[in-house]
Amino acid sequence: MNYIVNQAISNRLNAEIHVGRLPHALLLAGPEGNGAYALALQVAHRLLGAPAMMARLEHPDLHFSFPVFKKDSKPTPCDAFVRQWRDMVLNTPYFGYKEWMDAIGADNQQLTIYVEESEALLRKLSLKANQGGYRVVIIWLPEKMNAECANKMLKLLEEPPAQTVFLLVSEHPEQMLTTVRSRCQTIEVPPLAEADIQAILTDHYQVDPQMAADISHTSRGNICAALRHISGGGDDEQMLELFKSLMRLSYTRRVREMKKWSEDVAAMGRERQKRFLDYCQRMIRENFIYNFHNPDLNYMNRHEAEFAVKFAPYINERNVIGIMDELQLCYRDIAQNGNAKIIFFDFALKMIVLIKNR
Numbered sequence: 001m002n003y004i005v006n007q008a009i010s011n012r013l014n015a016e017i018h019v020g021r022l023p024h025a026l027l028l029a030g031p032e033g034n035g036a037y038a039l040a041l042q043v044a045h046r047l048l049g050a051p052a053m054m055a056r057l058e059h060p061d062l063h064f065s066f067p068v069f070k071k072d073s074k075p076t077p078c079d080a081f082v083r084q085w086r087d088m089v090l091n092t093p094y095f096g097y098k099e100w101m102d103a104i105g106a107d108n109q110q111l112t113i114y115v116e117e118s119e120a121l122l123r124k125l126s127l128k129a130n131q132g133g134y135r136v137v138i139i140w141l142p143e144k145m146n147a148e149c150a151n152k153m154l155k156l157l158e159e160p161p162a163q164t165v166f167l168l169v170s171e172h173p174e175q176m177l178t179t180v181r182s183r184c185q186t187i188e189v190p191p192l193a194e195a196d197i198q199a200i201l202t203d204h205y206q207v208d209p210q211m212a213a214d215i216s217h218t219s220r221g222n223i224c225a226a227l228r229h230i231s232g233g234g235d236d237e238q239m240l241e242l243f244k245s246l247m248r249l250s251y252t253r254r255v256r257e258m259k260k261w262s263e264d265v266a267a268m269g270r271e272r273q274k275r276f277l278d279y280c281q282r283m284i285r286e287n288f289i290y291n292f293h294n295p296d297l298n299y300m301n302r303h304e305a306e307f308a309v310k311f312a313p314y315i316n317e318r319n320v321i322g323i324m325d326e327l328q329l330c331y332r333d334i335a336q337n338g339n340a341k342i343i344f345f346d347f348a349l350k351m352i353v354l355i356k357n358r
Contacts, residue, residue, distance in 0.1 A: 003038035003093055004196050006189055010042060017046050023185040025157050025166040027142075029173040030189035033222030035196075038093040039189065040138045040167040047134040047165060057086045060130035063121065063137045066100065067111035067144035075114035094200070096224035097141070097171075101271065108269025113145040118152035125161045135164045142168045143175035150177040157183040191221020205230060220299045235272070236301065239279040244307055250351035251314070258348040266340035273340060277331045281324060287312040288320045319354045326350050 016022040022043075028036040044062055045054050053059040068081050078085070081104055088095060088103045101111065121137060129135050145153060157166060157180065166184070173181055197216035200223060201207040207215070207230055219226040229236075242265065249258045265273060286304065289297050290312040300308060315323070330347045334340060 003035070003042055004192075004200050005035045005039045005042060006192070009187060009189060010039060012187075013039070013043055014046065017043070022047075022165060024160045024164065025168070025184040027168045027170060027173060027181065027184035027186040028189050029170045029186055031191055031222065032096045032171050033094065033219070033224035033226075034189045034191050035094065035223060036169045036189040037089075037095070037138075037140060040169050041089070041093055043165070043167060044136040044138060047136055048131070049133075050131065057089060061133070061135040063124055063135070065113060065117055065121065065137065065139040067113050067141050068104070069106050069109040069111055070114075075112075075116050077114070077116045077120040079120065092227065094223040094227060097271070098228075098275070099224070108271055110270070111144060113139075113142070113149050115146065115148040115152060118145075118149045118156070121156065122152070125156070125164060129163065133163065135161070136167065137164065138167045138169065140169050142170050142180065143172045145177070145180075147177070150180050154180050154183065192223055193221070197221070197223050197226050201226060201230065218299050218301050235275070236279065237303065239276055240283075240303060240307065242276060243280055243283050244311075246348060246351065247311060247314070247355060250348060250355045253352055255349070259345055262344035262348055263341055265344045270334060270337070270340070273334050273344075274331060277327055277334065281327050281331075284315055284320065284323050284327070287315040291316065314355055323351070323354050326354070 013022065013026075026043075028039055030036055044059075045051075048054060048059050048062060050059055054062070057064075064082060064085055065078050066081075066085060068076050068078055070076055071080055084103050085100075088099065097111075101107075101109075125135065125137075139153075142150075142153075154177065160166070168184060170176060173186065194213075194216040197219060198209075198212045201212035201215060202209055205227075215226050215229050219229070242261075245261055246258075249261060265276065268276070283304065286298055286300050287308050290300075290305075290308045298305070298308075326347055330343055333343045
């Protein structure tokens with residue numbers, strides 16, 4: 001399959017396959033939208049052959065693992081969602097957590113790779129390879145494995161079955177069990193180049209070249225963000241309105257309305273709350289950099305840039321670190337299932353002081 005990926009890494013992996021030196025466990029690590037999953041699929045295609053079966057992702061020696069939610073309140077192996085997984089990957093190998101949640105109707109449920117999945121893999125890999133050659137296991141977001149699953153997966157990685165290759169694709173490898181990470185050879189996959197994203201948009205999605213150039217620049221190497229932009233599936237517009245509302249309410253000290261704002265954000269669900277906090281951190285960085293008057297350093301869309309004209313002076317050397325620290329603490333507390341209303345209202349109140357520090 002001809003995916004657009006980091007060509008240097010692709011060439012390196014191809015060379016290792018050619019001389020028979022590909023490690024039995026590879027960790028492809030890097031930020032969302034860097035094309036790492038497409039790289040993993042490339043490796044699987046080269047190892048397994050059988051183009052017809054691989055074109056449908058139905059090769060009997062290719063196994064997928066990915067985070068899921070409980071069905072009927074019971075922990076679930078990935079096979080229960082494999083049809084939706086194949087459909088999504090066949091549609092595009094460039095996807096993120098949001099796309100997967102939408103594909104399985106997860107709403108705001110927390111997704112996990114349960115111990116049942118490692119047990120299912122143990123059973124599958126105890127059998128001989130169906131086609132008599134390699135077997136490939138692609139694990140997407142291994143950081144989502146719960147502790148019991150990770151420990152059982154560790155045994156598989158320590159004593160891998162013959163001719164079995166594990167490809168782990170992680171956005172947050174620091175969240176993985178250290179012992180699991182140490183059993184893998186890690187390759188850092190950087191964000192995609194703007195030219196690569198532009199090529200995907202123009203060649204595969206028939207986007208106007210000038211529009212593709214603009215989108216590829218503001219996406220900052222994240223092909224998922226670029227595809228959300230053209231599909232209307234992104235929520236940056238709503239995120240911007242929430243961000244603008246908070247900053248204006250904080251500046252004018254309208255505490256009663258800030259409380260209502262925090263309740264509205266708390267109602268969004270934890271995954272969208274985390275995306276919003278990521279968005280806030282990006283906007284604080286972008287507005288701080290905007291003050292240096294070098295457009296090449298900024299990655300904002302038109303609406304964000306219009307807001308930055310008046311807002312950027314309020315983000316400066318005296319408060320930028322404090323605001324970023326509070327956003328990171330807020331993200332941590334939300335990720336740990338803290339009370340969202342209290343967390344966001346507390347953050348909003350702190351912004352009253354920070355935004356005035358100019």
